[in-house]
Amino acid sequence: MNDWEQRKFEDLLDKKDGVRRGPFGSALKKEIFVSKSDYVVYEQQNAIYDNYKTRYNIPQSKFEELSKFSLEEGDFIMSGAGTIGRISRVPVGIKQGVFNQALIRFKINNEVTDSEYFIQFVRADNMQRKLTGANPGSAINNLVPMSEVKNWDILVPSKQEQKRLGDFFKILDNTITLHQRIGKFDLYT
Template sequence: MNERKIPKIRFKGFSDDWEQRKLSGLCENITVGIANSATHAYTDDGIVMFRNQNIKENYLDDSDVIFIDEEFEKKYVNKRLKANDLLVARTGYPGTACVVPEKYEGSQTFTTLIARLKEGTNPFYACQYINSDYGKKYFLATQIGGGQKNSGAGILEDFPMILPPTIEEQERIANFLKHFDNLITLHQRKLDKLRIVKKSMLEKCFPKNGEKVPQIRIGGFTDDWEQRKLGEVFEEYSEKNHEELPALTIIQGGGTILREESDRALQYDKSSLSNYKMVRKDDFIVHLRSFEGGLEKANTDGIISPAYHTFHGDNTDSRFYYPFFRSRRFIDVLLKPHVYGIRDGKSIDIEGMKSIMIPVPSYNEQKAIGGYIETLDNLITLHQRKLDKLRIVKKSVLADMFV
């Protein structure tokens, strides 16, 4: 007896078995956009042309497009897109799909796959199905090529899609999933906006080279900022024999975590923990082998490998100095003369690093700026968690709504 093709959850009023069809059987045609040989015809203004990298999961990214002139567009009139066509990436992330919005009807594409569906198949349902975990596994297993993997028209034609036999059920599912996509897009935009605000504020909260005050002051402060050597503001210390403290692992851009919680599976001899250096919460950690400047901040008290250097500053706010030490100005300009070696063999001259002149506002102004940056970080983390949760919920829903 054949197993029924029905999903775990479905909308009320629908009970028919789902069908498995090759995508080619659901399409009027599947074609490929304009070929590589036409690249010389691009101009700065004219008609929009989309590329593989413009295709995101379930939406078309129009922030970076190519334009072509009218004469070139007429030459490839058979490549014009219609609203509700499916665009499927051939390279980059092969198999990623989106639906062409009405406003881009008549636009063209460069080497992407174009699937024009027949009546009776909802394009948004088909798009969601192609972008599901099932679709990702299919395209990962079937992509071709040597260096840069890609998917051809034949691979898309053979894509086995399972779908409800009625357009009404397809539309109910598609509209429900579009609601998730809208929420995900909303939180992604808020997250992107907060990151832009933070980046802009960090650029303006620190004085430019040669200036004594920043462009923006937080908290009504007016005094000039001092410039002092890093080694005068932060004192290096080395305290060992603290085996009672937890061993920490340094995460680039993320401070420290407990070593047993790290997924790096680092092996270390616990009998040597007495030789590990103690680090206090919010103090700075420097490794001579440079990774993005080599400076990180301790999130908790703990012990770290003796290969690291630890620095503490009296009357300093690490929330203020951490973004400064991770800034491009500090890493690429101030620290660069004190980094030697090539590629992965780069090392920091610790004494040279101590001689770097760094900005020193009053402790109260440091706290004001540090608190503002911390608030932005908390908001960014909040929206990132909401975004991650929505994606997890949608993934779970997809697993139960699709066969």
């Protein structure tokens, strides 16, 4: 039995709120930032470096106003400007906050999509080239419009197979990272 089937990319995502681009830049101007608050702003660097330290705080009223741009544990954020296409899974224990205009948030459909498979799939070289509209004749790569991405035809394994593949590639990534670290230390000893 073939466990793979052709689907639309959007089938991997939450039906109600699968993809959302950050708010217009004018919604998060620096003059609204406050020195202390329980609410923060997530930026592109959070997706690029897979690190959830934040620089800016916003008042509760602004958080409530921009609630449809809030992040929750298990969401995915992708950089959408400058260094584009980098994706990160939002970890457990983050501060309540909203994402800015340089990010795109994905919420997956957990009934059909394994979270580790999803992040490995989006990080894959082929998907990165497709997402960034890599064009050999162009010096600048741009992010493909999300309306187009949602309609891409993709081959998707069963959820059980996704789990196995996601776990395998995570172990492989961790092994490669470990060997790269060891190699760097060897250069300096």
